[in-house]
Amino acid sequence: MFTPRARTAGVIAALTVVTAACGAAPSSQQTSKATEGGTNAATAASAAAVGGFDKLVEAAKKEGNLHVIALPPDWANYGEIIKSFEAKYGIKIESETPDAASxxxxxxxxxxxxxxxxxxxxxLGQSFAISGAKEGLFAPYKVQAFDKIPEGQKEPTGLWTNDYGGYVSIGCDAKKIANCPTSYADLLKPEYKGKVAMNGNPTKSGSAFAGVYAAAIANGGSFDDIQPGIDFFKKLKDAGNYNPVETTPATIEKGETQISIDWDYNNAAYAPQMAAKGLDWKVNVPTDGKYFQMYAQAVNKDAPHPAAARLWQEYLYSAEGQNLYLKGFARPVLLPSMTSDGTIDKALAEKLPQVEGTPEFPTPEQVDAAKAKLAGGWDAAISG
Known part of the structure; x- marks a missing residue:
């Protein structure tokens, strides 16, 4: 079953409690040594600094473990990515609280x-990556493919690097909906009464927030002005079309959320699962509200397994790792360069929902302002 990635604060308390109960076990980083011909992995800003990629692999295997959280196995194909990394390097990944938020x-x-x-x-969501870097929580690390990553998709020293992303999309059960909507304007049609849902509350859910941002763009707004998006959903509610049920695979299967606004890689991944249950789940990127967002990778400055952490980054940005994201319908950050050099899996790329044009991105300041505006106006718009 696909699990929407949580964007709530509730898991924070659980993680804090677990931490307190476990006590402060010594980090393996504290006793790690410099590799021959290189520096300590904990301070290495590249594989070359460890003595080369083979030395990095050797050091990571000695550590033997990698600890991750907030990686749902059905989100961007992380389940297969984790298994493939473990099989390739013999390093055990301890995946905790997969539904946690950034x-x-x-x-x-x-x-x-x-x-x-x-x-x-x-x-991490990019806004969290940027704020975490400002707080000094991450170690600078440049993967071997760093120079191929487009400008604007990485912090210059490698404190964070965007990895994969997707467009806001509209999923639709074509077995129950005669004409699936292809735009935000379509969603206001009377035939969709009580049917338009989202993956969560936009004040807590990243995908739902993106859905409102896309609605703003579709209705005369901009990255500087999310208000038209809030106004759109008020119109949707007033028309009786808005469905407050949060989308999950179970609600789709039961027919409770026949139309869902979500990331295209989530909606696209639902399609084969729902087909096995007799549903025909169609996916369209709205023609009038294109909004694209990427998630970022970062290395904990105090990572207990610093070599394994860096090897994980190398794997994610390798052709193998990027194609595994693609297999989960996520758009890898190296898609342009891999298309040029022929390392992209063309069959997988052809399965992505089609989108025309080049995506643009809001600045962190624009996102922060939009979130603040949404926090102050969403409940009034939907409950009024």
């Missing part, structure tokens, strides 16, 4: 500092 990851880095159970690596 805020939970940041909290775990802070509260578990010096402990062996601290997360080695982080998969």
């Amino acid at each position: 805020a939970d990851e940041i909290n775990a880095v802070k509260t578990r500092k010096g402990q062996d159970r601290a997360p080695d690596v982080l998969d």
Whole structure:
């Protein structure tokens, strides 16, 4: 079953309690030694600094473990990515609290500092990656493919690097909906009464927040003005079309959320699962509201398994790792360069929902302002 990645604060308390109960176990980083011909993995800003990629692999295998949180196995194909990494390098991945949010990851880095159970690596919404870097929580690390990653998709020193992403999309059960919507404007049609849902509350859920941002773009707004998106959902509610039920695979299967606004890689991944249950789940990127967002990778500055953390990064940005994201319908950051050099899996790329044009991205300041505006206006718009 696919699990929407949580964007709530509840998991933070659980992680904090677990941390307190475990005590401060010594980190393996504290006793790690410099590899021959290189530096300590904990301070290495590249594989070359460890003595080369083979030395990095050797050091990571000696550590033997990698600790991650907030990586749902059905989100962007992380289940297969984790298994493939373990099989390739013989390193065990301890995956904790897969439904945790970016805020939970940041909290775990802070509260578990010096402990062996601290997360080695982080998969974060970009705003959290930027704020975490400002707080000095991450180690600079440039993967071997760093120069191929487009400008604007990475922090210059490698404190964080975007990895995969997707577009806001509209999923639709074509067995129950005669004409699946292809735009935000379509969603206001009377035929969709009580049917338009989202993957969560936009004040807590990243995908739902993106859905409102995309609605703003579709209705005369911009990265500087999310208000038209809030106004759109008020119109949707007033028309009787808005469905407050949060989308899950179970609600789709039961027919409770026949139309869902979500990331295209989530909606696209639902399609084969629902086909096995007799549903025909169609996916369209709205023609009038294209919004794209990427998630970022970072290495914990105090990672208990620093070599394994860096090897994990190398794997994710390798052609193998990037194609595994693609297999989960996520758009890898190296898609342009891999298309050029022929390392992209063309069959998988052809399965992505089709989108025209080049995506643009809001600045961190624009996102923060939009979140603040949404926090102050969403409940009134939907409950009024």
